[in-house]
Amino acid sequence: MELNSRVPSGPLADKWNNHKFSNKLVNPANRRKYKVIVVGTGLAGASASATLAEQGYEVQTFCIQDSPRRAHSIAAQGGINAAKNYQNDGDSVHRLFYDTIKGGDFRAREANVYRLAEVSNEIIDQCVAQGVPFAREYGGTLANRSFGGAQVSRTFYARGQTGQQLLLGAYSALSRQIHAGNVKMFNRREMMDIVLVDGKARGITVRDVMTGEIESYYADVVILATGGYGNAYFLSTNAMASNVTAAWRAHKKGAGFANPSFVQIHPTCIPVHGDYQSKLTLMSESLRNDGRVWVPKKGDDKRRPSEIPEEDRDYYLENKYPSFGNLVPRDVASRNAKEQCDEGKGVGNTGLAVYLDFADAIKRDGEDTILKKYGNLFQMYEKITDSNPVEEPMLIYPAVHYTMGGLWVDYDLMTTIPGLFAIGECNFSDHGANRLGASALMQGLADGYFIIATSVAHYLASNSLEEVLGSEAPFKDSIQEVEGRIDKLLQNSAGGPAGKLTVDEVHKELGRLLWDHCGMSREEKSLEKALEELPGIKKKFWDSVYIPGSGKDLNQSLERAGRVADFVEFAEIMIRDALAREESCGCHLRVESQTEEHEAKRDDENYTHVSVWEHISDVEAPKMHKEELKFEFVTPSQRSYK
Amino acid sequence: MSSINLTLKIWRQHNSDALGNLETYDLDDVHTDMSFLEMLDILNEKLTKEGKEPVAFDHDCREGICGMCGAVIDGIAHGPEKEVTLCQLHMRNFSNGDTIVIEPFRSRAFPVKKDLLVDRSALDRIIQSGGYVSINTGGTPDGNSLPIPSSNAELAMDAAACIGCGACVASCPNGAAMLFTSAKISQLALLPQGHAEKKQRALSMVAQMDEEGFGNCTNAKECEAVCPKGISIRNIARLNREYLFAALTEG
């Protein structure tokens, strides 16, 4: 597998401009001759579809939900970063670049991150012009708030629904192109396979989830914008339909998968409260500005929190990190919560939670002030848990939230399969080993609005593609393969459900395995144990999962089963990746690589690289390749929050 | 944590052409901390284990923002709690021994596809007919070039909060989509960016809305009462005004 990052040469600030100039173009009149497939309609997919269609390409866009407006980007709460420096507090493109690459613990490509910071300003202009109702100051200018990992105020927001508003902006641009006939929209289609002709991506095979029909579509370029794989853990803050299938199918056809073990675990989520739970809900990180995190000093303390006196409480973040206290970065906060619970000091029914207490803040600032800041979050918390944070401390626990890993892409966002691009959370490109708050929205829209079109044009102009009609052998083979896999999934159904397992039961087992061994802290022995147990889960899945109904119909159990089958396969490279990276960096904490104070210790000498996995075959182990990261413009430094 | 026993009457319909009916299921030991959809998950696991076909229902984010879920619970879209979607409705709103009737969102424009799952693509087509500002990517002026009064931005945001779930249509005695359509028209009418096309937008979106077979608004206010995002019928008033003005002056 050849990993050529195609990073343009020259000074950092000129790379993107030079690259845009050196990339080839497609004449406007010729664009309509090219077909582009976009899979996914989140921020990246919707913005890419709209932009390419505006430029004149014939676009076909696919989404798994009943409408492109429902992609999970919609759930992002906090905001979107941009280097506008409207606050005059010393922000600049270079500072946004530096904060992002440092936040990622120096495991991302300098040139990509710089470009991201560069186009961030255009994104805000674009969204404002679309009618996104960003928060405004009384004078009518755009308002900003500050976010973790930055000392400037650069986050633009629309209440706690920024993701929704940005997505609806992209969705409206997409809708306009659908109306104009430039985008053909396919709802309720799940991508099952990618079709290669002469080694180039030329189409996809999808399942119409309403009818069970397997269809294939052809194009000159395929763009995946299919999001992250956090649902491998079963419980995560991701939407129920978020999955790895599209990326995994591409991987099996030759696309390298980069840093699969880089999974961000968000410290402030509402804890799990029972086996029946289907997903976790995030509470905004901003709560840690005023809430104090604590657990009882003694394990198994059954007193109500208000009955536990100060001397019996352990404010462990404040004690361990006096200078940052409760505001340590996400990964540190998450790891410490887990440590406390592992020591038996966790609270709540399950013992898997810590308190986030607002009593002192309320005493200091008054209830009104606190409610003004967090009222809507308190309300949301109360709706879910039936407990009022004003009276009782909140219970929080970390949860899987975002995946920095993804399909490996070069500077042009093209995977190792020619003609196959990956954008948004689906690729690995910009966040290194940890993503800062309010950067995911920025990356999705940067890729879709301002980067991908240049890449597509260059690819089309520099390759002469043979004509395909969608009826060639690779398409037929792909359909057959997909049908075969569906038949295989349904093989256990004939005998009835007796003695069988449901899809969710196996998925929960997989999730538990990954959470325990490849979650917030990773250890060689434990990872090896997980690797040993994985084949057992796979066997259990194929031998005993019972799926009711047929493949030729709307069958939600079958849809889930297909995704879980891929998660089970995917888990292997996740664990292997965590095992191979014997350093701690960002979200990835190897117990063996810690400082004396139990902080993550990077090993820049041996691990300043992206690990890229290549699929060999279903029976052989995957092979790891390295893309060395060069830091020409910044000097990696060790993080410290003491 | 306590648990309750329930009798569920759920609309089962194999496909759009089939005749549907209410089926009765007993479900015991439902934890009151569960969300409504988690309760349906449990039912589906139970049905699967019994070799029966699970109930099809739409859902995705399960945090009340994607707008994918929704059903009519005892005659109320998204159930008895105010300003929540079905996924955020918790079982503590019900009592032991309750019988709960669960039906799909119904409207002439929302054909039932299977069980509780309906086709709401008509709402997408309303947006496609004009729910946008016609600008291409790139070449846009600086975000601060047009000051927008904070109060207008807030009102626009109130309207823009619509998640497109279709509860307004499902609850309207006439199956009208006025609240949905007015939310988008209001958002864009309140912002200077949307001004250039506001007349054409009002005309085409209303025309599309009528073409899809949605009913007439009779100001019954049910839509506002069930809207999980609390969108006000003040937006409908604004739509009426926009439409009247557009119809009389466009061209």
Next chain:
Amino acid sequence: MWFVRFLSSSIGKKLIMATTGLLLLLFLCTHVAGNATIYMSSEVFQGYADELHSHPLIVIVFSTIFLLIFLAHIGMGLFLFYQNWQVSKSRYSVTTRVVKNTFSSETMPYTGLIILTFLIVHIFSFTFSSSEVPISVTVKEMLGGFFYGLFYIVSFIALAFHLNHGFWSMLQTFGMNHPRYNDAISKLTLILPLFFLIMFAGIPLYFMTGLGASY
């Protein structure tokens, strides 16, 4: 044609209802002003009636316009009622209304039909009544009767309910919904119907209770 397209759209139909409703409301205002003369004395009332009928052209033109407006209001109302009935029949097995106090909005077509019936009776009794008996005498005779008076009172109660929803609904359709004025509007939705109820239903009561004996 744009005008037909406009009026046949869902909002256009509502605008027809609201506009005709507004004109009918204005008609009610003039009518109530004329009727108020009853409370003064039969001479004043008779004088008003005679003055009105001494300008037959005005009466004919106004009556015709009024009739057309009324027909538009009823016709469109019934059409909407039919369309909505088609949508709402057998929709859910359980129907729950979340909005409280929906009585007047849900009964709009029925209160409307009561008003229509009343109007027919009213026109035949008064407008086309024998021109030999002075109108002031007819009024006292007819409205003093128990059943006839009761029918009037019931009709005016229906009118009050109709106005209760209709007035707010009309403003909403015209796009008037603003937090600054909504308080005033919601007060008016009570005051206005009550005013008409007192003024109109007061007349039969005036005669039935004997208060108008010296009329």
